[in-house]
Amino acid sequence: MKRISLYTTMIGFAVLSSLSSCLKDESQPDFTKNQAVIELPIGSSAANGGGNSIAAAFTVDQTPSDYFVYVNYAAPEAAAQNVTVTLKVDTSAVTKFNTVNGTTYAQMPANGYTLAGNTVVIPTGQRLVKFPIKINTINLDPLKTYALPITISDGGGFTVSGNFGTLVSIITLKNKWDGVYTVTGTMLDTQNSALTGQYPRTLKLVTQGPNTVAIQDGDSFAHGILNAGAGSSYGSFSPVFTIDNTNSTITSAINYYGQPASNGRSARLDASGVNKFTMSADGKTPVSMKVKYILVQNGDRTFFDETWTYTGSR
CATH class of the missing domain: 2.40.128.420 (Lipocalin)
Known part of the structure; x- marks a missing residue:
């Protein structure tokens, strides 16, 4: 009987030890140690390596249309300092997108859009900000579908997302009677x-x-x-x-x-x-x-x- 009691006790210690090991996060991720990533989070992906895209439509008008893409500081806590993110229009992304998806979207011409600058600041204590763009619809052909690719070229000292570092906006035009x-x-x-x-x-x-x-x-x-x-x-x-x-x-x-x-x-x-x-x-x-x-x-x-x-x- 003593042997059985001792054996049972040893099994109990083993189980407790195993549970203790789990509680020490041997198998669960510790999100508090995640490093911040800068990303363009809005859009859908075909999961084929062609990149993320989002559709937008604009009415042709003499006055440029407001448009923006979101820039996000992805981390457990909001930014502890101002983060200056640099973006660019990345024409190579359109070529890749068309090749992978079998599409023929036209690269938006330089006179089809206006950027207020090439940087945006994520303020201290925030995560998500807008990068503003003007779409000059009067300079575009309503019969074409355009692609405007925005890529993060510098994350302001933080890692740029591999999956959400580029966003291709697929842009169509409508006249006002449409x-x-x-x-x-x-x-x-x-x-x-x-x-x-x-x-x-x-x-x-x-x-x-x-x-x-x-x-x-x-x-x-x-x-x-x-x-x-x-x-x-x-x-x-x-x-x-x-x-x-x-x-x-x-x-x-x-x-x-x-x-x-x-x-x-x-x-x-x-x-x-x-x-x-x-x-x-x-x-x-x-x-x-x-x-x-x-x-x-x-x-x-x-x-x-x-x-x-x-x-x-x-």
Whole structure:
């Protein structure tokens, strides 16, 4: 019995010793000893080595648009001193990103952005600050998708993150009439009475240039109609409207698929319509659009008379 008691006691000491060893953090990380890392934390990664990216869209305007990326002091405690971080536009990051992801984003030209400087200070007691950038949309092509790569070139004495040291901003442009609309109105096909209008309907106007937009239905450049009461659309037909920037008057309509398209369909503005956008008081956001246009195929075939009410951005 004494041997059993002694054996049991020895096992108990062993277990306690093992628990004590765990409590001394033999297997758990001690976060209090982590070294500070400087990073650009916002963005998503495809985990393929191409780098982190974030998407941003801007409306074309004479006035440059405000944009920023976050710079973070990653550590258990906030910065105990001012940390000056140096950043740069790193064109090599775009080449790498495109190569790895199979994309063809254009490097944003030098006149497409303005940096207030190349440094940002993380103040004592803080972690996260903004690095401000101006996007000069008027100098950019709305038909292109741009990449603006920002890289930390100096962490102010601290380690620069290997995974979050570069952020590629993928930038697209929209003109001020671009957006999602609820469309009501009438449609008359003079050649096929089975084809009728499908209203109300949610449609989009999608930027094609600084002052042009095309009708998009779902993910297709088209306009939903009814064929004997069933959902349909005219093949290879989507009006592209040109708008006067000074007063938001629609000056013309052509077919997105060609004028005419391969099936002989063209678009033409009906001069009897109001053909104009009503804009917000500051002139930057559409309220509604009234427009008449015609599908031309072997003459003036289909007449549209519509009101588009803006519901939000795409």
